[in-house]
Amino acid sequence: IDSLHELSWEAEPALSLPTLVVVEEPKDRGMRFRYECEGRSAGSILGASSSESSKTQPAIEKVKVTVSLVTKDIPHRPHPHCLVGKDCPHSSLIKLIHIFSFANLGIQCVRRKELEASLQKRRSLNIDPFQTDLSRGIEDIDMNAVRLCFQCELEWEDGKKDCLKPVVSKPIYDKKATTTSQLKITRLNLDRGPCTGKTEVYMLCDKVQKAHPGIVEDCTQGSGHPALSLFGQSLG
DNA sequence: GGTTCCGTCCC
DNA sequence: GGGGACGGAAC
Secondary structure, eight states: OOEEEEOOOOOTTOOOOOOEEEEBOOOOBBBBEEGGGGGSSSOOOBBTTOOOOOOOOBOSSSSSEEEEESSSSSSOOOOEEEESSSTOOOSSSSEEETTOOSSSOOEEOOOOGHHHHHHHHHTTOOOOOOOOOTTSSSTTTTEEEEEEEEEEEETTTOOEEEEEOOOEEEOBBBBBBBSSSSOOOEESSOOOOOOTTOOOOOEEEEEEEESSSEEEOOOGGGOOOOEEEOOOOOOO
């Protein structure tokens, strides 16, 4: 991830431990989750405010950080999909002391048949940031959305260790899935018309979600009522 | 039996 | 590395 996740060293009064703060969220859309069978890297998740000219990196100091995927909804359970990248031998990434960046991470989705096995593997790595029940079913896990979860272990001068509370990013959605992808206008015959109405506007869209009627509100009339009703058509 | 989704292939 | 195509599975 080319996003900046930084440690805040302001101590919590009771614990006198630093807290983890996500200062740059991952870009939530625009990346397609990739299957392992595609035999390629899964790309690099950009930071939400990343631009062509400036790419940010996570900044971490004197800590051991584990990054893994968890479910979008609370409680954040381990997600069967895997984090992949150069530094990711497993479905999660463990960074040791003095490593600063989390570049080139992608999300590799797991086949339906292999979901259980994937979670079993995560269990064997002992990664369950929020101590949820790993044996629970996978029926209610959204396969088109994940969050990054950052865990941090501090090692003090005297060798003692402390675990910080894990933090999660905002959700990251699969670009390929119709349910989570952004509505895309593929054709539009007009982009304006008189406020007296009666102008027919045709709009063809890709990635139309079933759950949404595809209504665009015309704010110029101030009523808040939909002024245009558009029929979406999936071109797929 | 039609439609949507999944997993894979390939440009 | 982004994204379309497509066959078969699932709904």
